[in-house]
Amino acid sequence: MITVGADVHKARHTFVAVDTVGAKIAETVVPATTVGHRQALAWARALLPGAETDGLLWAVEDCRNMSNRLERDLLAAGQSVVRVSPHLMAAHRRTGRERGKSDPIDALAVARAAQREPDLPVASHDQISRDLKLLTDHRDHHVVQRTSSINRLRWHLHELDPEFLGDTADLTTVLAQQRIRAWLGERSGVLVEIAAEVLADVMDLTARIKKLDKRIDAVVTPVSSALREIDGCGVLTAAKILGEVANVDRFPGQDQLARYCGIAPVPVWSGRTEGTMRLTRSGNRQLNRAIHVIALTQARCDQTLGHAY
CATH class of the missing domain: 3.30.420.40 (ATPase, nucleotide binding domain)
Known part of the structure; x- marks a missing residue:
């Protein structure tokens, strides 16, 4: 060999x-x-x-x-x-x-x-997991861009009128975006023009994200029935898991998969502290986040394994 x-x-x-x-x-x-x-x-x-x-x-x-x-x-x-x-x-x-x-x-x-080193991850590139990896990463990029644009927009609107937004916390909804556009349309000035341009970016990114959500749903639904049965695992979380794991059969067992996800505890003991464990800081952070979302959701919901734990 x-x-x-x-x-x-x-x-x-x-x-x-x-x-x-x-x-x-x-x-x-x-x-x-x-x-x-x-x-x-x-x-x-x-x-x-x-x-x-x-x-x-x-x-x-x-x-x-x-x-x-x-x-x-x-x-x-x-x-x-x-x-x-x-x-x-x-x-x-x-x-x-x-x-x-x-x-x-x-x-x-x-x-x-x-x-x-035994049991290293085996490379795998099946088409479905690769497509989901590309789509979820692309969506994440759009979400980051939109968040940045929303933060800029908030400061512009605050400078124009500190009381305009009031208790409006979510600027990702179409209703809130249309309200802001109508309000800006009644005003003039360089700052208003800049705010309107940033708002247009936010609205465009929101439309793109919704389009990606539908496309991801169309890919995930036929292949994720087992994942979707898990409490707290929605379409986007299932897509992230499928895209990052990339064929679960490439892992020798559940222990290796848990280590890859960054959820397997590691020993940190010496002498009298025998048996002490802590969570690892290694592993795939995207998978770790997806599992964390499921755990938080189950912790809030009655009659789930996470809530009982």
Whole structure:
């Protein structure tokens, strides 16, 4: 078995192959394109002894924006791909005999981490989870933009008339936006023009978010019946879980999935404090937030597992 570690960047990827005991065999650098990935695959297959064709394990540093295409190309070629988190790679780099930091050193650390660490997350790119990941991330981006625009709009309206908004707390509703637009239409001045432009951005983003909500609902509903049965798990939460988990079968068991979600406790004891545990600060924070939303909802609702707990 040959393990190939990959240090990924926007323009190029560095690969280092190691044998079963972690000794470095060879290294190569290819462009970060599908053609370059095919070159890396041909290079790695040439390192296999005899007619062996399936003795490769690809370990990719988990930098999702830069490693997505590489993972998809390798999976399409029938390869086995595992993800190595950057902090895990850094820990193994510090234990290496070669000092310093470079792309080959990082790729070697990734390969050795994959050999030494069992049950690493397996890369998976099924179409539904990828679509939901893209859609939910795009919606989150729109929500952040809208929140920023609303905050600017509030200050502009406060400067125009501190008493206008009054108790109006939610500016994401169409009714509130139409009221503000009508109020601004009765006034003039540079600040009014700026406030009207910011309001138009808010209204446009609100329409986009609602359109994305409908599209996400159309994708999630046919595939999330089990998730939707969980108290507190709505359409958006289910979409976030499906998009981030990306095929639950890639995890060996529930313990590994819990660790990936950042909800598995870790030991923090010594001597007389044996058995003391705390929540981990690692894991996928998007998944952690989705599960936190479910827990908070259940805590407020009677006759739910979360409320009983």
